[in-house]
Each structure stands twice: as C-alpha cells, then as structure tokens.
Amino acid sequence: MYRKFYLILLLTSAIVLLAFSIVATVKEVTPEWKQYQSEYKEMFIAKAKDPEIAEQAKSFQIGHKQIYLNTLERVDRCMNCHIGVDNPLMAGADHPYKQHSGNYLDNHPIAKFGCTVCHDGQGRATNKKEAHATDLDTHWDTPILPAKYIESACARCHDKEMLKDSGAEKVAQGEMLFREKGCRGCHKLAGVGGVLGKALDGIGSQPKHYFSLRHVEGDKTTYAWLQEHFVDPRAIVPDSEMRVVLNGEEADLLTTYVLTIKTDEIPKQYRRISNYKDTPADGESLYKMYCIACHTDGKYSIYDELFKRTIPAVMSPDFIRTIDDAFLKKIINDGRKDTQMTAWKPDAAGLTDDELNRIVTYMTRNRSGEKPAPFGYSNFTVNKKSGQEIYDVRCASCHGIMARAGEGYLGIDLTNPVIQSADPEFLAITIRDGRKGTTMVPFGAKGLKLSDQDIADIVAYLRTFAQMKHNQGNMK
Ligand code: HEC
Ligand code: HEC
Ligand code: HEC
Ligand code: HEC
Ligand code: HEC
Ligand code: HEC
Numbered sequence: 256m257y258r259k260f261y262l263i264l265l266l267t268s269a270i271v272l273l274a275f276s277i278v279a280t281v282k283e284v285t286p287e288w289k290q291y292q293s294e295y296k297e298m299f300i301a302k303a304k305d306p307e308i309a310e311q312a313k314s315f316q317i318g319h320k321q322i323y324l325n326t327l328e329r330v331d332r333c334m335n336c337h338i339g340v341d342n343p344l345m346a347g348a349d350h351p352y353k354q355h356s357g358n359y360l361d362n363h364p365i366a367k368f369g370c371t372v373c374h375d376g377q378g379r380a381t382n383k384k385e386a387h388a389t390d391l392d393t394h395w396d397t398p399i400l401p402a403k404y405i406e407s408a409c410a411r412c413h414d415k416e417m418l419k420d421s422g423a424e425k426v427a428q429g430e431m432l433f434r435e436k437g438c439r440g441c442h443k444l445a446g447v448g449g450v451l452g453k454a455l456d457g458i459g460s461q462p463k464h465y466f467s468l469r470h471v472e473g474d475k476t477t478y479a480w481l482q483e484h485f486v487d488p489r490a491i492v493p494d495s496e497m498r499v500v501l502n503g504e505e506a507d508l509l510t511t512y513v514l515t516i517k518t519d520e521i522p523k524q525y526r527r528i529s530n531y532k533d534t535p536a537d538g539e540s541l542y543k544m545y546c547i548a549c550h551t552d553g554k555y556s557i558y559d560e561l562f563k564r565t566i567p568a569v570m571s572p573d574f575i576r577t578i579d580d581a582f583l584k585k586i587i588n589d590g591r592k593d594t595q596m597t598a599w600k601p602d603a604a605g606l607t608d609d610e611l612n613r614i615v616t617y618m619t620r621n622r623s624g625e626k627p628a629p630f631g632y633s634n635f636t637v638n639k640k641s642g643q644e645i646y647d648v649r650c651a652s653c654h655g656i657m658a659r660a661g662e663g664y665l666g667i668d669l670t671n672p673v674i675q676s677a678d679p680e681f682l683a684i685t686i687r688d689g690r691k692g693t694t695m696v697p698f699g700a701k702g703l704k705l706s707d708q709d710i711a712d713i714v715a716y717l718r719t720f721a722q723m724k725h726n727q728g729n730m731k
Contacts, residue, residue: 288335292317302344331369331378373408391475396462407514429512437548447605457518538617556693573690630683635711642716670720
C-alpha cells in the first residue's frame with residue numbers, strides 16, 4: 256500500500272525533473288542571441304540579390320561573435336544580437352538587426368573599438384538584460400548610455416574642441432551651459448569653484464549605487480538621476496540647496512557634459528587630444544561661472560527660501576557707488592562665514608588673484624562718476640544705547656536680533672566679521688541712501704526720515720555686534 260504511493264511519488268518527481276532539464280537544455284541550445292542570429296540569417300538571405308552576397312548569406316554561421324580588445328581590457332559580444340551593424344542590407348531593419356547609423360563604425364573599425372567604448376553596457380553578457388544592464392537588479396555599474404547622451408562617450412578620446420563640429424556638438428553645448436549657469440558657484444572642478452556642493456571630479460564615473468535612486472521616475476540609472484536632478488533638484492534630493500533653473504533640453508545637454516567628467520583613463524593610443532589652451536576668461540565669463548547662480552544679474556535682491564536669507568543685489572548702482580574696490584574684493588575674498596556666500600580667495604576657491612580682480616572690474620564697470628555725499632561719521636558724538644533702541648524697532652525685523660541669529664534673515668546678518676570691519680562711512684551711507692532694487696529702503700532725509708544723528712547712533716551700535724557675538728559665544 257505505502258510502497259505503491261512512494262513509487263508514484265518517485266515517478267512524478269522524475270518526470271518533473273526531466274521536464275525541467277529539457278526546458279533548460281533547449282534554452283541553453285537556443286539562447287536569445289541564437290534566435291536573433293537565425294532570424295538575421297533568414298532576413299539576410301531574403302534581402303541578398305547579388306549572387307556573391309547571396310552566397311555569403313547562405314554560408315553565415317550561427318555562433319558567438321566576440322571581439323577581444325586587449326588594450327582596452329574588454330570583450331564585446333554585443334554583435335551576438337546586433338549582428339547586422341556592418342551590413343548595408345540591414346539599413347531598414349529593426350534593432351537588433353539594423354545596420355549602424357552614421358559613419359561611426361567607418362571611423363572606428365569594430366575590430367579595434369568594439370561597441371562598449373562608446374555605448375557602455377556589459378560587453379561579455381550574452382542576454383539582453385545583462386548586456387544592457389539598465390534594470391536596477393543587474394549588477395553592472397555602467398548600463399548602456401541612452402542615445403541622447405551617447406555623445407558624452409566621444410569626449411573620452413577626443414577633445415571637445417574637435418567634437419564641436421565632428422558629431423558631438425552636445426558636449427560643447429553642455430559645457431557652455433555649465434559655465435553660464437554658474438555650476439562652479441557651488442562645485443569645485445579640478446580644484447576651482449565654490450564649496451556649497453561637492454567637487455564634481457569623477458562624477459561621470461560614479462556607479463548607480465552612489466546615488467539614491469528612490470525619487471527617480473525614469474530608469475533607475477545614474478543618467479536619469481542626473482537629468483531629473485537638473486530639472487528639479489528638490490524632487491530628487493529633498494532640501495537640496497542647489498539653485499538652478501534649467502529646462503528639460505538644457506538638462507539633457509548638461510547631463511551629456513557631466514558624463515564626460517570621468518576618472519577612468521582610456522589608453523593613450525586610443526586618444527586624440529590636441530594641446531589647445533583655453534583663452535583666459537574675461538570678468539563677465541568669470542562672474543557667470545562663479546557668481547550668477549546665486550546673484551543672477553545682480554540688479555535685485557532675492558529672498559531664497561532654502562538659504563533662509565536674502566541674496567543681495569551685488570551690482571545695484573547704490574551698492575557699487577558706495578563701496579570701494581578694496582572692500583568689495585575683501586568681501587568676495589573672505590565670503591560671509593556661516594552663510595552660503597563662501598570665501599573666494601585663491602586658497603579657498605582656487606581662483607587666481609588676477610581673476611578676482613577681473614570680477615571686481617566687471618562688477619564695477621558701470622559705477623557712476625558721482626560719489627554719494629559724504630556722511631562725516633567722525634563728526635558725531637554717538638550714543639549706542641539710543642542706536643540700539645532705534646535698531647530694535649526699525650531694523651531687527653529684517654536684520655535679526657542676536658538671539659535669533661541663524662533663524663533666517665530678510666536682510667543680512669550684520670554681525671558678520673566682514674561687515675564689522677566695514678568703514679563706518681559705508682554703513683552710514685547705506686542706511687541713509689538705501690539700495691534701489693532691494694527692500695533696504697533709504698532711512699535718511701529722502702526716505703524714512705531718520706536724522707543723521709540717529710543713523711550715526713545706529714552705526715555705533717552695529718559696530719558693537721562683533722563684541723557682543725564674541726561674548727555670547729563665551730557664555731555657551
Ligand atoms: C541578447 C541580445 C542582445 C545583446 C547581447 C545586446 N543587445 Fe542591444 N538590443 C537588443 C534588442 C533586441 C534591442 C531592440 C530594442 C529592445 O528590445 O530593447 C536592442 C537595442 C539596443 C540599443 C538601442 C535601443 C536602446 O535600448 O537604447 C542599443 C544602443 C543597444 N542595444 C546596445 C547594445 C550594446 C552596446 C550591447 C553590448 C554591450 C548590446 N546592445 C547587447 C538585443 C541585444
Ligand atoms: C565611436 C562610437 C561608437 C561605436 C564604437 C559604436 N557605436 Fe553604436 N552608436 C554610436 C552613436 C553616436 C549612435 C547614435 C547615432 C545617431 O543618433 O544617429 C549609435 C547608435 C547605435 C544604436 C542605435 C541606438 C538607438 O537608440 O537607436 C545601436 C543599436 C548601436 N549603436 C549599436 C552598436 C554596436 C552593437 C556597436 C559595436 C559593434 C556600436 N554601436 C559601436 C556610436 C558608436
Ligand atoms: C575609445 C576612443 C574613442 C572614442 C570613444 C571615440 N573615438 Fe573617434 N576616433 C578615435 C581614434 C583613435 C580615431 C582615429 C581612427 C583610428 O585610430 O582608427 C578616431 C576617429 C574619429 C573621426 C575621424 C576623424 C579623425 O580624426 O580621424 C571622427 C569624426 C570621430 N572619431 C568622431 C567621434 C565621435 C563623434 C565619437 C562619439 C560618438 C567618437 N569619435 C568616439 C578614438 C575614439
Ligand atoms: C547654489 C549652489 C549650487 C549650484 C549653483 C549648483 N549646485 Fe549642484 N549641488 C549643490 C548642492 C548643495 C548639492 C548636494 C545636494 C543635492 O544633491 O542636490 C548638489 C549636488 C549636485 C550633484 C550631485 C553630486 C554628488 O556627488 O552627489 C551634481 C552632479 C551637481 N550638483 C551638479 C551641478 C551642476 C551641473 C550645476 C550647474 C547647472 C550645479 N550643480 C549647480 C549646490 C549647487
Ligand atoms: C551659493 C550662493 C552664492 C554664490 C555662488 C556667491 N554668492 Fe555672494 N552672497 C551670497 C549670499 C547668500 C550673500 C549674503 C550673505 C549674508 O547674508 O551676509 C552674498 C553676499 C555677497 C556680497 C555682499 C553684498 C553686500 O551687500 O554686502 C558680495 C559682494 C558678493 N556676495 C559677491 C559674490 C561674488 C563676486 C561671487 C562670485 C565670485 C559670489 N558672491 C558668489 C550667495 C552667493
Ligand atoms: C524690509 C527689510 C529691511 C529693513 C527694515 C532694513 N533693512 Fe537693511 N538691508 C535689507 C536688505 C534686503 C539688504 C541687502 C540689500 C542688497 O541687496 O544689497 C540690507 C542691507 C543693509 C546693509 C548693508 C549690509 C552689507 O552687507 O552691505 C546695512 C548696513 C543695513 N541694511 C542696515 C540696516 C539698518 C541699520 C536698518 C534699520 C534702520 C535696516 N537695514 C533696515 C533689508 C532691510
């Protein structure tokens with residue numbers, strides 16, 4: 256009785272096992288690529304009219320088509336499926352049988368270059384999922400590049416100067432955007448730039464697990480992360496302080512460019528890099544590269560919700576005619592501690608002193624010849640107590656009071672050491688005349704009618720801030 260039961264059990268499991276191994280063997284004998292190749296052969300035979308070519312088509316052998324690239328240290332088997340890439344008869348066929356577009360393979364013979372130097376993907380893999388590696392669960396760091404970013408690959412071997420008019424215009428356009436949108440205002444590249452964000456060296460070689468892909472909507476790849484992050488940084492990294500305004504097309508171009516910033520070196524014999532030198536950037540280009548992302552054109556002040564402070568109008572006529580070059584340069588050099596305005600002096604940002612001077616010259620290019628009327632601070636006998644009383648009522652709502660430091664400012668944190676070192680004349684004139692294009696209105700006779708004595712008292716009070724902050728620090 257029991258015996259019979261076990262016999263049946265044994266038989267059924269044997270049959271199931273057999274069925275599984277048959278399926279497995281068939282799959283092994285006819286993997287994906289073999290099917291593509293036999294379909295390709297049929298198509299080839301059908302298309303071949305010329306007797307010589309027809310002969311070639313008939314004698315096409317199904318089997319591994321792999322390219323060994325010793326110098327590049329890779330083996331590419333993409334042609335197992337993309338079998339028609341070099342067959343002109345396949346110009347109108349679908350992928351993966353289709354002939355390669357353009358003259359890319361003429362300029363880069365398959366036997367010498369393979370496919371992955373341009374396309375990425377996993378060269379050795381023989382099924383599509385592993386070869387393309389675009390799914391999150393494939394363990395390969397460089398999935399195939401989407402067609403819209405493929406030009407980034409050209410810069411691995413060619414210089415951008417040559418590519419501008421040889422099939423990779425997008426790299427040059429992306430680089431232009433990188434300069435003009437002020438990315439280096441917050442990111443260093445090759446040691447030069449701001450520090451609010453990380454240095455971007457090698458960013459194009461980062462594997463996908465470097466980024467958090469949680470909020471990415473498209474493919475879970477580095478490429479999609481970059482593109483979507485450029486369009487809307489906060490959608491990908493909540494609370495990001497990255498200030499950029501880019502449309503989708505610009506984000507594509509920037510992604511193409513950023514993907515060229517790689518660390519991996521292509522062997523010398525594969526590279527075509529000429530030794531051209533960039534012409535030194537003029538003041539306007541430097542301002543765009545390093546300052547424009549935050550200060551825009553400098554005419555108006557902007558309250559930034561993420562920075563929780565105002566980004567001042569650094570080229571407002573009132574500011575420019577009140578400040579002298581030396582103090583302007585000092586502000587830029589030292590930055591403003593504990594704010595997003597980081598220091599730009601050579602050993603902090605990597606800019607040369609000469610470049611900083613060019614920025615100053617550019618910012619002050621429209622300075623009016625007419626100097627503001629002097630205030631004569633040293634002629635006043637000042638009363639700090641009275642200055643404090645006025646400050647608390649008229650100024651603290653925007654500029655903050657000590658206890659609220661760090662909470663956010665509609666004005667500017669006036670306790671900053673750089674402001675503390677300002678000439679009292681500069682402070683007094685600013686309060687008296689205000690700054691057009693900003694919420695800092697004139698408080699003098701032409702505005703809110705504080706007397707010069709009141710203004711002098713406030714300035715005297717402002718100048719004690721550094722001392723107060725210092726004492727407050729000691730109390731903690
Ligand atoms: C097992 C077969 C197979 C292998 C191996 C394979 N591919 Fe493909 N590939 C396909 C098929 C099929 C398509 C057609 C579009 C689709 O189904 O995704 C395709 C489409 C493409 C496309 C264009 C469409 C897209 O998804 O962007 C590119 C580029 C591409 N393959 C590159 C490569 C590269 C590079 C390799 C080698 C690393 C490779 N493929 C290896 C089968 C394969
Ligand atoms: C020198 C760089 C380079 C090499 C090497 C190269 N390709 Fe391409 N490939 C490109 C470029 C660039 C495009 C996009 C062409 C276009 O948009 O006109 C492309 C397009 C393709 C496409 C179509 C993509 C699409 O979305 O329609 C496929 C498939 C493809 N290549 C496969 C291959 C295979 C397979 C190899 C290896 C035999 C290879 N490529 C070698 C640069 C290259
Ligand atoms: C792996 C390095 C490498 C990549 C990637 C690469 N090229 Fe090339 N390219 C070369 C080399 C090397 C030559 C010279 C031909 C040779 O040595 O066989 C060349 C030749 C050319 C030529 C012919 C003119 C000349 O200077 O000889 C053009 C045009 C060209 N490449 C454009 C491109 C474009 C566009 C891309 C991106 C789609 C690209 N290349 C990607 C290395 C590369
Ligand atoms: C106002 C400052 C600021 C500007 C301007 C700015 N970024 Fe950022 N960027 C950041 C900050 C802060 C982060 C970190 C938070 C995040 O990932 O969004 C960041 C992150 C990045 C990352 C991810 C880096 C990594 O290692 O995780 C890239 C790539 C990037 N930025 C590129 C750019 C490019 C390209 C531009 C120019 C269009 C630019 N950024 C402009 C501040 C800025
Ligand atoms: C990441 C954003 C950011 C970048 C990039 C940046 N700044 Fe600023 N800048 C600020 C903020 C915010 C303040 C106000 C700080 C404060 O509250 O004290 C400021 C203040 C200033 C001031 C003081 C203005 C005043 O009214 O006293 C000057 C001048 C200035 N920046 C010039 C520059 C220059 C020149 C560059 C480029 C080399 C630059 N900034 C780059 C954010 C930035
Ligand atoms: C409605 C808000 C507001 C009020 C009220 C206000 N300010 Fe301002 N203040 C600002 C803004 C915004 C700026 C930055 C202007 C710019 O973009 O250059 C500024 C700039 C300044 C500066 C120049 C700082 C620098 O870095 O160059 C001084 C000094 C100053 N304010 C003092 C005062 C004093 C004193 C009072 C009160 C009598 C006062 N402010 C009232 C908003 C205000």
